[in-house]
Amino acid sequence: MYYNEDCISGSKKHLKDGTVDLIITDPPFAISGDKLHKHYNRDEKHVIDGYVEIPKDQYMDFSINWIAQAHRILKDDGSMYIVSGWSNLLDILLALEQNEFDIINHIIWKYNFGVYTKKKYVTSHYHILYCKKQNNKKVKFNTNCRFGPSEKTENDGSALYSDMEDVWVINREYKQGKTKNKNQLPKELLKKMILYSSDENDLVCDFFLGSFSTAKVARALNRNSTGFEINSEAFDHQINKIEKIEAGCMLKDLKIPENKIHFNQGKSWSEEDIEKLLTRYNALKTQRLSDKESFEILSGEFGRGRFSILNIVKANRSEKT
Ligand SMILES: C[S@@+](CC[C@H](N)C(=O)[O-])C[C@H]1O[C@@H](n2cnc3c(N)ncnc32)[C@H](O)[C@@H]1O
Numbered sequence: 029m030y031y032n033e034d035c036i037s038g039s040k041k042h043l044k045d046g047t048v049d050l051i052i053t054d055p056p057f058a059i060s061g062d063k064l065h066k067h068y069n070r071d072e073k074h075v076i077d078g079y080v081e082i083p084k085d086q087y088m089d090f091s092i093n094w095i096a097q098a099h100r101i102l103k104d105d106g107s108m109y110i111v112s113g114w115s116n117l118l119d120i121l122l123a124l125e126q127n128e129f130d131i132i133n134h135i136i137w138k139y140n141f142g143v144y145t146k147k148k149y150v151t152s153h154y155h156i157l158y159c160k161k162q163n164n165k166k167v168k169f170n171t172n173c174r175f176g177p178s179e180k181t182e183n184d185g186s187a188l189y190s191d192m193e194d195v196w197v198i199n200r201e202y203k204q205g206k207t208k209n210k211n212q213l214p215k216e217l218l219k220k221m222i223l224y225s226s227d228e229n230d231l232v233c234d235f236f237l238g239s240f241s242t243a244k245v246a247r248a249l250n251r252n253s254t255g256f257e258i259n260s261e262a263f264d265h266q267i268n269k270i271e272k273i274e275a276g277c278m279l280k281d282l283k284i285p286e287n288k289i290h291f292n293q294g295k296s297w298s299e300e301d302i303e304k305l306l307t308r309y310n311a312l313k314t315q316r317l318s319d320k321e322s323f324e325i326l327s328g329e330f331g332r333g334r335f336s337i338l339n340i341v342k343a344n345r346s347e348k349t
Pocket of ligand 1: 035036054056079213235239
């Protein structure tokens with residue numbers, strides 16, 4: 029259910045304690061977001077009117093009050109992602125502390141289309157605070173939801189490591205000529221947070237729905253969703269749209285992670301194993317295979333990760349020199 033209401037009073041009325049698995053939300057930033065088009069010099073005719081901004085002098089109390097509700101409705105193993113600009117980030121950080129949330133990661137989301145400036149640096153990032161309730165050790169996190177342990181990037185690094193780094197480079201969507209909300213979050217960003225931090229049929233809540241981006245991606249990934257938007261114009265425009273999204277429609281297009289576990293992973297290397305590996309490695313080198321190709325073959329034959337093989341070969345080289 030979605031509510032065209034203030035998120036603080038609305039959540040008190042409609043959401044019970046400990047019922048939400050994941051909160052993803054992008055509150056107003058108290059930077060006159062309702063007038064942002066003046067800075068961006070953008071054509072506002074496709075932007076929905078009535079974005080509700082919070083005055084700076086009320087931002088701290090406002091943040092404390094909605095984050096208190098977030099803490100109340102979140103399950104013990106649940107988590108929360110808050111997207112924030114840097115201008116009033118301090119208020120959000122203090123409100124999190126006051127409400128007994130711990131920050132697990134402070135993620136930087138780097139996007140395109142920063143505001144062009146001449147006399148200062150261009151702002152082209154947001155902060156994403158990934159949090160849990162204090163003292164809860166077990167938080168739902170699906171480590172291999174996008175990449176398996178042995179998948180590689182184009183540069184031969186670990187794809188999983190790269191995906192789990194805390195700087196995310198994700199472009200905003202350029203929706204020329206389409207009706208939109210101010211500050212709409214891109215699907216790729218939402219997909220990443222939802223996949224890592226929830227399972228199918230879990231409940232995802234957004235306190236500030238705007239164009240319902242979180243709710244739309246959650247539904248497309250077969251999660252349940254709920255949330256609040258105080259602006260009637262945005263709410264009425266989006267509420268019909270979300271019902272037309274087929275639940276789970278994005279699932280079939282997801283990349284399937286290769287969860288290949290090597291059959292000898294974790295076993296220590298015996299002298300004999302090392303001997304056999306080096307003999308086979310030298311044989312492959314006589315076939316003029318590159319190290320990358322050789323390690324791929326050896327990984328399959330010896331049931332070990334490529335880094336483990338690389339380390340043995342390197343150690344053997346340095347012994348000889
Ligand atoms: C930054 S936007 C959210 C954008 C959204 N994440 C998206 O991708 O479209 C913040 C939204 O919060 C709404 N809002 C402001 N105060 C609110 C309140 N007290 N309760 C619910 N919504 C509120 C604003 O009208 C605005 O649409």
